[in-house]
Amino acid sequence: MKKKTGLLLLLLMFLLTLVGCGAPKDEATQRSGAKLATLEDLKDKRIGILLGSVHDAYVAKTFPDATVLQYKSPSDLVLAVKTGKVDAAFYTHETLLEILRGDDEIGFLAERIFSVPIGMGFKKGNDELRGQFDLFLRQLKESGVFDDMVRRWILDGTTQMPDIENPKTNGVLTVGIVSDKGMPFTIVKDNRMIGFDVEMAQRFAAYLGKELKLSDMEFGALIPAVSGNKIDQITSTLMITQERKKQIDFSEPYYELGASAFALKKNLAQAQGETNAAVAVSGWQSLADSFHNNIIREKRYLLLLDGLQTTLVLSVSSSFFGTVLGALICFMRMRKNRLVCSSAKVYIALMRGTPVLVLLMLIFYVAFASVDVNPLIAAVLAFALNFAAYVSEMFRTSIESVDKGQTEAGLAGGFSRLQTFVYIVMPQALRQVMPVYKGEFISLVKMTSVVGYIALQDLTKASDIIRSRTFDAFFPIVMVAVLYFIVSWSLALALDYAGAKLDPKQQRKTRRDAL
Template identity: 25%
Template sequence: MTKKKWITFFLALLFAAVSLLTPATTYASAKKIEQGTVLKNIKKSGKLVVGTSADYPPLEFTASENGKTRYVGVDIELARQIAKDMGVKLVIKNMSFDSLLVALETGKVDMVISAMTPTAERKKSVAFSKIYYKPSGEFFLLNKKDRDKYDTISKLKGKTVGAQTGSIQYDEIQSQMKSSKAKGLGKINNLVLALQSGKVQAVLMEELTAKAYAQNNKSLVAVRSDIKDSQAGNAVAIAKGQNDLVAQVNKTINKVKKDKLVDKKFLPAAAKYMKTTQKNNTFAKYIPYFFKGIWYTIVITIFSVLIGIILGTLLALMRFSKNPILHWVAVCYIEFIRGTPQMVQILFVYFGIGYLISNLSAIVAGIIAIGLNSGAYVAEDIRSGIDSLPKGQMEAARCLGLSRVKAFRYVIIPQAIKNIWPALGNEFITLLKDSSLVSVIGVSELMYQTQLVQTSTYRGVLPLFIAMIIYFIMTFSLTRLLNYFEKRMKRND
């Protein structure tokens, strides 16, 4: 085939892949938003799955009880009340704020309760309940030494102001502080860390949250801003077409507002947890968090490695195949995977393929995504190892009566593995570290647990340092193990 024909073939293959995915995802999407299905599924399963970003005290945050994570706060109490009124069990899914509406639209959660304002833009994608809480205003969270230096919009001219990505505060910075630079991050604790390290000069937050961080960190202070508050209040986000579920939630909200439960019950409960955290905020109580994260990281790494090796070997053999279709399918896959960010791949597997497999768990999606990504790199490692062997090895094997497949299996691959073992070792070590990326979809691996500790302790640097040391210990141990097997291979030569 000529070069032009190969290009045409590649484009046709890419178009076919897109064509196959589009109707499948469209069909599944339509199925998700079928009117009245969400409430029926909640009643049938006996579970109400609520999405939140639990780094926004006192509305939603985490506390440690007997070494276990407990989700607490005003919004969590509201979620519990809704589940109680429905007669079902509450399940909390903690993820980045900017992923919540995607999770809602793809059916990963039944509703979102996360200090979310029902803006006109959001209403185009999802439905909202009645307002259950109206914040009292926007505050700047500042380093205490900058209290009088950056307490107004004019003083922050030319400076960087942080806000949670996808939040109303981020939009307010862009619209009302055009002379300042907006810095968006998915987690509030990362914004606080950026503030303390001087990456941003201020963080815009709702009053209660800003005061919560200031009360728990003596180096910070909360100052009322001169931002024109554009918040209509907080509401529960629900998928479109679920009028019966909206009505059910509104029924609970009406009761909450009538009995003034936010002020009388929800806020005092949140304050109690925050006060307890201040008194008993030692890192020793968070050791189980790190052990849980290590366990999940190891599980993800092991299964991803298995997928990567099997898929990588298959793709490498396909590249050497004389069948042009198999060859170019492997080439297209490898180039596509290596040419797209792994974070995007993880999100696509969880939310995109989740269209078709509604019960696909976050950890399984993470393992699949990392394994599929690793397979492309392992394939190239194996290919380079095979190419490094003298051509006479294949010819000698064929002369001995071995088929092409058996020659690869018994002669070529074993020799190639010895040559590429260091490269494979580097891939496995990289894969262990890349497992941290699945924290974005709520998998409880080490980085996810580190973020929980940051949120619970109101400290940013120390949990990260501990996580860094743990990753080093794991990668160093894996390196020693790989070196051991490499030496064994050399002795067997």
């Protein structure tokens, strides 16, 4: 029955994908009937901005009566405009130029409203590396290579990375970057990052003779990462502001980025360019096109496979270590020693009262600030600590639910306390705890979707990268939802099998059926 229900749910999710992919894209309408003609028209509208960007302060000052919605990635920002979640949004002019080349649904409301210089970000006090980059930048401009980079990436829109020789004999240069920043600066193509920023980082690494390690993370996590020594520098079109100068040091500016506002063309008073006539296609054809665009093109399935592997390793490892630690905490919690018991109570209260994302950031950026730790190890530790707090209470309540008379009977029968627990109490406790444990384990699998904040590419991050290239509002999200469902369902079946093996009644029934 459970298998049939799971299959029906899976079929339903695929049907939702089909309906979503085939839905007309002009359903979202502007909340008011008036068209947008100037920036002044945004004074009481819903405005989208990128989380942590300089557009935040500008919008807050210029449109105090507007509703401001912050999005964590450029792809989310563009999709918010295209699906009508916001009336307009602000983003980098150069990146929007590239987006508009392949999308005739959106257009500029205002171009280059203001411009801000960009530079590389370094930890305060790291004057040596900052000085090396400034010298490298001056030489790059004098040689004409920098102008060539601007022409190829920004003006011509190339997507070909040059071959750069690098001896890689002087250590490693770890660079924080945002893979879905968008062209011409950073995108993922054929499962590797390319763009103006990537080439700049490669040339600087070659200049230093160091191996380049690109650390892909959320934009809002870049400054904490460089301040916490997790990366050596930020290379992600980081605009130089006075507020940011208080937290990090900047290199000499190497470019000036404009800020532009964009919206759906149908909501603009004077749409720039005609949109293509809508072509009616069947739902199945739309699904097939979305599948090819999101999965096959540029080998994007490799991103999903890598993300799936990370999610599985993280989920299984965290649950294993969390279960072992939870058993230990449960043992401490049930001790009569007041100090030991109180310590366990404090741990449980602390872990259950702290959001797992906050715990993840604290461990990676604070606890391991001076340690070069693999992000996967930090993530396993964070989720295991969180999982252990819940597991310990599950174990305690299930153990206490076993009648004490059975313990007394075991002791009277000649068993030691350990033997009584192992052979009498624990099998009954495990049988009772399995349903609750399974639910908590599934929650753990879903919670791993936040690890993109520490530069881990899981399923959710893979979806973000794909959406940054396709700007498909439906297929990547529902596709990843289906994958999470399959992973959770498969692991739940494995736990059900383990639970059946622990159930004496089920084992006796199995033996009778075998006879």
